[in-house]
Amino acid sequence: MSLDGSVMFVLETKRSFCRICIASCGTLVTIDGDTVVDVHGDPDHPLSQGYLCPKGRALGAMHHDPARLSGSFVRREGMLAATDHRVAVEAAAGAIALVIAEHGPGSVGFFLGSGGFLDPAAAFVARKFRQGLGTDQGYSTATVDSIAKVLVAALMAGTTALVPHLDEFSTLVLMIGSNPVVSHGQSTGFPNPVEWIRRARARGEVYVIDPRRTETARQATHHVAIRPGTDHALLAHLVRDVIRRRGVDVAELELRARGFEELANAVDRYDADLTTKVTGLAPADLVRLTDAVHNAPRLAVVTGTGTTMSVPGNLVEWLAWSLMILTDSFDRPGGMWFNPGYFTRLDERPTLPATPSTLPSAPSRPSVLNVAGEWPAALVPEEIESGRLRALIVLGAGLTTALPDTDRLRSALGTLDALIVLDILANETTAHATHLFSCHDQLERADVLAMDLYAPARYSHYTDAVVAPGEGRHAAWRVLAEIAAGVGVEVIGKGIDLGSVTTDDVLARVARRADITALRALEGVPIMAEKAVYDWAQRRLPNHVWDLAPASLVVQLVAQIETDTATTGPGLVLIPRRQLRRENAHAYRSGETADVWIHPRDAHVRSVIEGARVEVRSSVGRVFVTARVTDAITSGCVSLPHGYAETNVNRLISSVDLDSLSGMPRLSGTIVEVTDCALGDSGAGLGAAALGSAVPDTAVLSGVGAPS
């Protein structure tokens, strides 16, 4: 108290960066002791330049959230009981040791979620722990997110290390199935997305290709309202047009790529007629886009969850890469560049790390290629039910809201011998845990920029902890290292006493053994090395050239053409969307709900009105939500966000109908029906015949879409 009796605050502002999503915006965090009183954007950050989205601004609320976990817990007689931390670590290690003794280390699994990816020290230790055990049961949210990108990089480049980024000189940008104004990007960060698009618009054209008129589409020069699940047809047509009209210097191309003839043959069916039929685009719109590509010297194609989650997800990535390779847009100004990483420094290696071809596939899906050292997350229930997976260590993942087939997953999780969860907030997954550890959140720990290959510039950033860790919370890396030590795995190094190791020591290893002083020098204003690095990747390809026609993708396209030309059944195509104030399952500010968005025509034929309580059902399950009738969504599809424990959209999604190469579930593209609850229950879910990859039939629009 001051002399006049008013409360005196000792406010202090610290510079840090947000680790909720990969945009990694710079923050200025104002604290009063251990209370976070304000978080706002850092105007000196070279990329975000003062921008902060509503979630970043709510980091303080997250830190002080009543659901914020404290303490360590062990399940006893069905209940999670607060337990002394040492004892809880020993119990977790004991449970794993028992599973190993009875079933071998291969029955212990690891699951990394977005909360784990963005805690690089913990992700590093989890990887070492898994390597030390030598188990193939590795999972992450990558296989319910962006695995098509990793798969296609492996098949076309022979490496999974190449992550393309938009270039600041590109005059033509195609943004397909991504809404960065809300999401801030899937595999390339968009700090300050509206400003980025404004600059791209000032240089040239930005086409947003999305069945929904999104927040990003509103900022773009053009919105192309495509039918969901048909982007491959559009891209095949664009590739075909480049080959036929623009012409390709084959001799020059062959220095950079192989498989040109096979690619040309594979896309040849997609003439304007078939493409407009499949995609639902007006012929004039297709011509405008084709001309834009024809006239642009180079182009950048950014894809997102809208395509990687869709049925032809692999084809979209393949054809997008092919389009960029044919137009010599990769690794060049005006196209897309690959980030070699601030610490990773891929451009200083003679060749890029080649994808091993010997990684074992999941026994339950041998056709799925293991290119990233992990198995499809959608197979977790199957692996548990088969008895192969008996203990699961979960770092920062909301399994029950992220993975398909919620009811099956919930039952399977309940049968695990051990479910060891490291998280910061209580949720449905932590409630299933047998052992639960409360971890330091991002304000309570030092960090370096995670995943430097995914950053939109070659730069890095270090932050110290902003507030002291709360009682009963531990660094996730340390909890994992202690459990590992309990089963004889030394993750930090042989004979090293964990007590003497600091978070900075681990971060220095994450940053490729960077000198700790060099790391700490990144505190304050982050260091920007280069905005973009060109002309380094091509020369370092493990096979020297791009493969324009990987056989497995050509086979998938041939099969897809069959589907494209077939008549499809009734139903609406379910597509995903993200919300501004949520990160997957966590609401950073309240007010958003899991409404289903439906086009007025589709609503009309189903007698669904704005605000009606509706049932959305698939052949797998059903959810009850509120209908929002809006022409912002294309007729023939409906949009539902994920991450809600109650109205969990993943109840509608199959854990069996997975992509044969990537193991990706149909998070975009599942067929559903929508019925007004007041009009009575319409019986069981859709028949199996309607499930899966179908493109909406025009029959739906004329009202034939009612379920049988």
Ligand SMILES: Nc1nc2c(c(=O)[nH]1)N[C@H]1C(S)=C(S)[C@@H](COP(=O)(O)OP(=O)(O)OC[C@H]3O[C@@H](n4cnc5c(=O)[nH]c(N)nc54)[C@H](O)[C@@H]3O)O[C@H]1N2
């Ligand atoms: N606010 C917020 N930001 C987030 C997240 C969050 O939950 N909330 N999650 C983070 C995570 S984990 C990720 S992976 C990224 C994802 O980032 P994005 O990939 O940008 O995700 P969305 O914003 O959902 O945008 C996907 C878009 O694809 C469209 N779409 C759906 N199906 C199709 C289709 O078949 N074809 C085409 N062309 N479009 C389609 C949808 O209408 C939607 O507009 O966002 C990250 N950022």
Ligand SMILES: Nc1nc2c(c(=O)[nH]1)N[C@H]1C(S)=C(S)[C@@H](COP(=O)(O)OP(=O)(O)OC[C@H]3O[C@@H](n4cnc5c(=O)[nH]c(N)nc54)[C@H](O)[C@@H]3O)O[C@H]1N2
């Ligand atoms: N139907 C449908 N399903 C989807 C999607 C979709 O669009 N539609 N999107 C998919 C995608 S792209 C993804 S990435 C997944 C998301 O899947 P998850 O990554 O599982 O999603 P979250 O719910 O964000 O879970 C992150 C967890 O990390 C915790 N966490 C946050 N910060 C920290 C931290 O600092 N330390 C630790 N230890 N934990 C932390 C959070 O409390 C939360 O429990 O969902 C996928 N599932």
Ligand code: SF4
């Ligand atoms: S966009 Fe939002 S959530 Fe993502 S890093 Fe920036 S402030 Fe954080």
Ligand SMILES: [Mo]
């Ligand atoms: Mo994601």
